[in-house]
Amino acid sequence: MCLAIPAKLIELKGDQGVVDLHSTRLPVNTLLIPEAKIGDWLLVHAGFAIQRIDSRAAAQTWAALRDLAEAAEESPPAGAKDRPDAAPRVTGETP
Amino acid sequence: MTPPISHVNNAAAPLPAHFERIALAHGGGGQLTDALIAQAMLPRLNNPILAERLDAGLLERNGESLALTIDSYVVQPLFFPGGDIGRLAVSGTVNDLAVCGAEPLGLALSIILAEGLERKVLERVLDSIAATAREAGVQVITGDTKVVGRGHADGMYLTTAGIGCVPGSRNLHPRQVAPGDVLIINGNIGEHGLAVMLERDMPEVKSVLCSDAAPLNGMIGDVLREVPGIKFMRDPTRGGLAGAAADLAAQCGRHVVLQESHIPIRPEARHAADMLGLDPLDVANEGKVLLVVRPEEAEIALAALRSHSQGRGACVIGHVDAASDGICELHTTIGGRRIVQKPYGEQLPRIC
Amino acid sequence: MTRDEKETASILHRLRSSAAACPRTLAFMEVCGTHTMSAFRCGLASVLPKNVRLISGPGCPVCVTAQGEIDRMIELARRPEVTLCTYGDMVRVPGRRGSLEAARREGARVQIVYSSLDAVARARAEPARRVVFAAVGFETTAPATAAALLAARRLDLANFTVLASHKRIIPAMRALLQGAPRSGLGLDGFLCPGHVSVIIGQQAYEPLVREFNVACVIGGFEPVQILRALADLVDLARDHRAALINQYPEAVTPEGNQAARKLLDTVFQAGPARWRGLGEIAQSGMIIRESFARFDARRVFQLSEQAEREPASCLCGKVISGLALPPDCKLFGRGCTPISPIGPCMVSSEGTCAAWFKYGPRDAGGAPERHTLQEASA
Numbered sequence: 001m002c003l004a005i006p007a008k009l010i011e012l013k014g015d016q017g018v019v020d021l022h023s024t025r026l027p028v029n030t031l032l033i034p035e036a037k038i039g040d041w042l043l044v045h046a047g048f049a050i051q052r053i054d055s056r057a058a059a060q061t062w063a064a065l066r067d068l069a070e071a072a073e074e075s076p077p078a079g080a081k082d083r084p085d086a087a088p089r090v091t092g093e094t095p
Numbered sequence: 096m097t098p099p100i101s102h103v104n105n106a107a108a109p110l111p112a113h114f115e116r117i118a119l120a121h122g123g124g125g126q127l128t129d130a131l132i133a134q135a136m137l138p139r140l141n142n143p144i145l146a147e148r149l150d151a152g153l154l155e156r157n158g159e160s161l162a163l164t165i166d167s168y169v170v171q172p173l174f175f176p177g178g179d180i181g182r183l184a185v186s187g188t189v190n191d192l193a194v195c196g197a198e199p200l201g202l203a204l205s206i207i208l209a210e211g212l213e214r215k216v217l218e219r220v221l222d223s224i225a226a227t228a229r230e231a232g233v234q235v236i237t238g239d240t241k242v243v244g245r246g247h248a249d250g251m252y253l254t255t256a257g258i259g260c261v262p263g264s265r266n267l268h269p270r271q272v273a274p275g276d277v278l279i280i281n282g283n284i285g286e287h288g289l290a291v292m293l294e295r296d297m298p299e300v301k302s303v304l305c306s307d308a309a310p311l312n313g314m315i316g317d318v319l320r321e322v323p324g325i326k327f328m329r330d331p332t333r334g335g336l337a338g339a340a341a342d343l344a345a346q347c348g349r350h351v352v353l354q355e356s357h358i359p360i361r362p363e364a365r366h367a368a369d370m371l372g373l374d375p376l377d378v379a380n381e382g383k384v385l386l387v388v389r390p391e392e393a394e395i396a397l398a399a400l401r402s403h404s405q406g407r408g409a410c411v412i413g414h415v416d417a418a419s420d421g422i423c424e425l426h427t428t429i430g431g432r433r434i435v436q437k438p439y440g441e442q443l444p445r446i447c
Numbered sequence: 448m449t450r451d452e453k454e455t456a457s458i459l460h461r462l463r464s465s466a467a468a469c470p471r472t473l474a475f476m477e478v479c480g481t482h483t484m485s486a487f488r489c490g491l492a493s494v495l496p497k498n499v500r501l502i503s504g505p506g507c508p509v510c511v512t513a514q515g516e517i518d519r520m521i522e523l524a525r526r527p528e529v530t531l532c533t534y535g536d537m538v539r540v541p542g543r544r545g546s547l548e549a550a551r552r553e554g555a556r557v558q559i560v561y562s563s564l565d566a567v568a569r570a571r572a573e574p575a576r577r578v579v580f581a582a583v584g585f586e587t588t589a590p591a592t593a594a595a596l597l598a599a600r601r602l603d604l605a606n607f608t609v610l611a612s613h614k615r616i617i618p619a620m621r622a623l624l625q626g627a628p629r630s631g632l633g634l635d636g637f638l639c640p641g642h643v644s645v646i647i648g649q650q651a652y653e654p655l656v657r658e659f660n661v662a663c664v665i666g667g668f669e670p671v672q673i674l675r676a677l678a679d680l681v682d683l684a685r686d687h688r689a690a691l692i693n694q695y696p697e698a699v700t701p702e703g704n705q706a707a708r709k710l711l712d713t714v715f716q717a718g719p720a721r722w723r724g725l726g727e728i729a730q731s732g733m734i735i736r737e738s739f740a741r742f743d744a745r746r747v748f749q750l751s752e753q754a755e756r757e758p759a760s761c762l763c764g765k766v767i768s769g770l771a772l773p774p775d776c777k778l779f780g781r782g783c784t785p786i787s788p789i790g791p792c793m794v795s796s797e798g799t800c801a802a803w804f805k806y807g808p809r810d811a812g813g814a815p816e817r818h819t820l821q822e823a824s825a
Contacts, residue, residue, distance in 0.1 A: 429671065
């Protein structure tokens with residue numbers, strides 16, 4: 001039920017925008033991500049952006065984006081293939 | 096958790112799906128269609144040729160083999176990116192002949208029109224039928240037209256039948272399939288079904304995906320000349336690659352293995368399938384053929400396919416194992432294994 | 448070896464060696480239909496060590512929508528003045544008498560929408576009709592419904608209402624844990640749903656971890672992300688630690704999506720909700736607030752709560768509580784199939800029984816193999 005896909009915001013007027021991934025374009029509402037701006041990578045669920053994501057993290061995480069990343073990295077910058085600074089966060093530990 | 100892949104003797108038997116009324120999914124080309132055929136049709140119409148359940152029935156006469164096939168087309172919308180109902184009908188019928196090793200001789204076309212359909216819609220479809228037939232090098236040699244009252248049909252339905260001759264040397268049949276044989280596909284999967292579904296169900300989405308609908312008889316004819324020993328072919332239409340591979344396993348009684356990482360799929364298609372919540376393996380293709388060849392002939396077959404525009408993406412996607420369990424299994428990218436089944440019924444997008 | 452294959456191999460190595468250090472069978476539960484589907488599709492079970500089990504919990508919102516809710520949707524759709532808009536997932540779900548799809552065949556106006564705002568747009572375009580948006584889903588989907596309600600109020604739409612059946616996942620997880628001593632459910636931790644967590648945030652699980660001493664790891668949906676989260680869960684079990692780990696930090700923050708949470712709070716308040724298979728769970732529902740009463744289909748159409756009756760001999764309640772596997776059920780694959788589902792877990796393609804039916808093992812007749820939980824744990 002909670003299918004969400006990453007895509008890049010390419011148009012925005014008020015809170016109505018258009019996202020693109022691999023030339024598939026769909027309308028998106030950015031009410032839940034008020035700070036969204038064109039060029040951002042967004043996680044989109046049922047027509048709404050629910051999260052802003054780091055573009056490098058997006059490329060590492062979602063298989064659908066890997067080809068894009070690989071195409072963009074014909075001459076990869078140093079360290080570009082490493083996992084981005086998104087180390088797991090641990091809290092709430094009980095003994 | 097899931098128990099390990101089971102080892103069974105025969106998975107060919109259809110599911111015991113008892114029914115009182117026809118559901119839409121009975122026409123989906125999946126397990127329910129199989130159940131419908133097994134429970135309603137075969138008991139009344141069965142004969143040795145029908146029982147083979149190939150894409151075309153083969154008639155032997157005076158040492159010659161004739162192939163006869165028929166299909167109906169009820170696709171909505173009538174026009175979609177990369178094709179239309181007319182191109183689909185001609186390609187589908189020509190391909191059903193070609194995968195049986197037959198060279199198409201002629202087509203019959205039956206049209207059911209709904210009262211009120213615009214003349215220009217009909218003419219556009221007929222133009223497409225004519226163009227696709229020219230592309231395939233075959234002619235429509237007979238036909239029929241009926242009109243039903245408004246509301247009794249959705250615009251237009253087509254039925255196409257095709258007849259072809261099978262050169263005496265060819266013998267494509269699941270029983271030829273042997274352990275060690277490899278599975279080849281001629282290019283990216285899933286694009287037809289996704290393009291149609293996006294056009295029909297999500298018009299607000301703009302996609303670059305196009306139907307791959309195309310007559311493949313030229314390419315298949317060339318491959319058969321280069322590799323006369325091709326064991327078996329099938330066009331993975333409704334039911335997708337999953338349906339074709341599961342059927343192959345059931346019909347040849349062997350264990351068929353697909354390698355997920357080798358199955359060609361455009362990122363655009365993978366993404367669209369993710370968005371719709373679909374498994375790309377289940378999605379229909381209309382310009383693809385699954386070939387089974389001896390491993391030593393794989394390279395020649397690949398080269399012959401790749402010399403055609405419809406086969407540039409040809410690659411090996413799996414093999415036939417020695418086990419005789421009639422099951423198709425997918426080796427996944429994480430090294431996992433799971434059963435590949437024929438889809439149950441028609442595909443519906445999951446949106447939320 | 449590709450980068451992905453290397454990473455998968457190294458995670459699997461860690462997972463297997465940790466599991467080998469555990470003397471007993473470890474059971475983890477996921478509570479997200481998309482996790483269920485992803486795990487089945489990648490053949491996850493075949494790469495896990497024998498003593499690690501991943502159970503599917505009540506994570507498919509279509510499946511847990513009570514039968515009475517479906518009946519109310521169908522009842523509304525059958526009214527001549529109503530156009531019922533809903534997500535594609537709902538149209539085939541059976542109520543007591545047929546589905547929305549069947550109602551549509553008989554003339555009801557049922558419209559599939561991709562976004563809640565499409566339903567609002569329809570109400571504006573068809574002022575003479577009464578548009579009802581039937582909304583299901585967990586916290587991931589509920590903000591979209593809240594946005595539609597806000598838009599309706601801003602536009603002062605007189606012909607738009609929402610039939611909301613949204614649910615909150617944490618109270619359901621809590622109910623399972625509270626019932627565990629009686630039900631016999633032995634859980635070593637939760638694989639927490641990535642996209643629900645995008646909204647509610649990592650911190651939302653802290654009370655569960657504290658009160659029940661249960662491990663919670665938030666995971667994404669790619670196979671390698673699920674493996675990474677499971678490896679963490681096995682490590683925690685080996686070390687007898689109950690901690691909360693976020694293995695989906697690309698998308699999940701400690702506090703979640705603040706704008707979405709604020710919006711949810713504006714429109715909904717927590718209240719009791721009925722779950723198919725589990726019964727009523729306190730605080731697990733999202734009730735439309737009084738201030739939006741004129742857009743609440745339940746109030747506007749004065750819909751009555753009906754007594755719920757689960758289908759006889761259906762084991763779905765046990766399946767989504769982790770107490771039975773689909774093949775334990777007498778109906779599975781016999782009376783109950785994806786095209787004629789009886790129980791909730793078969794109704795949605797992401798339900799546990801439907802996923803098992805599609806991707807699970809088969810017996811010699813081609814029917815789903817009847818391999819039971821008892822055998823699996825033996």
